[in-house]
Amino acid sequence: MKTVLYPGSFDPFTNGHLDLVVRAGQLFDRVIVAVAVNSAKNPLFTMEERCELIKASCAHLEHVEVVSFQGLLVNAMDNFQADAILRGLRAFSDFEYELQMALLNRNLKSQCETIFMMPTLKNSFVASSLVKEVARLNGDFDQYVPEPVAKAVRAKLNL
Numbered sequence: 001m002k003t004v005l006y007p008g009s010f011d012p013f014t015n016g017h018l019d020l021v022v023r024a025g026q027l028f029d030r031v032i033v034a035v036a037v038n039s040a041k042n043p044l045f046t047m048e049e050r051c052e053l054i055k056a057s058c059a060h061l062e063h064v065e066v067v068s069f070q071g072l073l074v075n076a077m078d079n080f081q082a083d084a085i086l087r088g089l090r091a092f093s094d095f096e097y098e099l100q101m102a103l104l105n106r107n108l109k110s111q112c113e114t115i116f117m118m119p120t121l122k123n124s125f126v127a128s129s130l131v132k133e134v135a136r137l138n139g140d141f142d143q144y145v146p147e148p149v150a151k152a153v154r155a156k157l158n159l
């Protein structure tokens with residue numbers, strides 16, 4: 001039974017995130033989407049809302065669990081008995097930060113492996129921050145997020 005932990009802010013969960021969860025489900029028996037509680041960012045959605053939206057977006061997938069975590073990712077990895085961490089790489093610009101994080105995590109916990117996956121091309125430019133910006137500026141953001149997320153963004157921003 002192999003488990004991968006997919007951590008992030010997920011504010012909100014996008015089609016790019018969903019793409020990765022589906023792909024990871026083809027390689028791992030269990031995909032745990034782990035919503036970070038202590039994000040330095042000022043989130044649009046509460047941690048509970050983010051978890052509920054991920055659950056609704058992944059309801060059709062059998063291998064997925066959604067949890068929240070506080071503190072170090074390497075400790076969450078132990079708590080959820082994960083074999084690896086999953087992160088998405090969209091563009092080259094993601095690489096430096098991701099490499100730093102993966103190496104730091106491995107320095108903190110020597111058995112910590114990070115696996116990178118690329119979303120399909122049409123999701124490769126989708127980012128939560130850009131989705132929120134397009135939504136706030138009344139652009140068509142529905143195409144970038146699962147349906148439950150689109151509804152929730154509309155409600156949150158009074159669109």
Ligand code: PNS
Pocket residue numbers: 007008009010036071072073074101104105
């Ligand atoms: O979606 P994000 O904002 O890029 O996710 C970043 C996240 C939450 C995965 C990262 O900030 C994280 O792992 N936070 C937990 C605290 C931690 O372990 N920090 C040290 C590793 S960089």
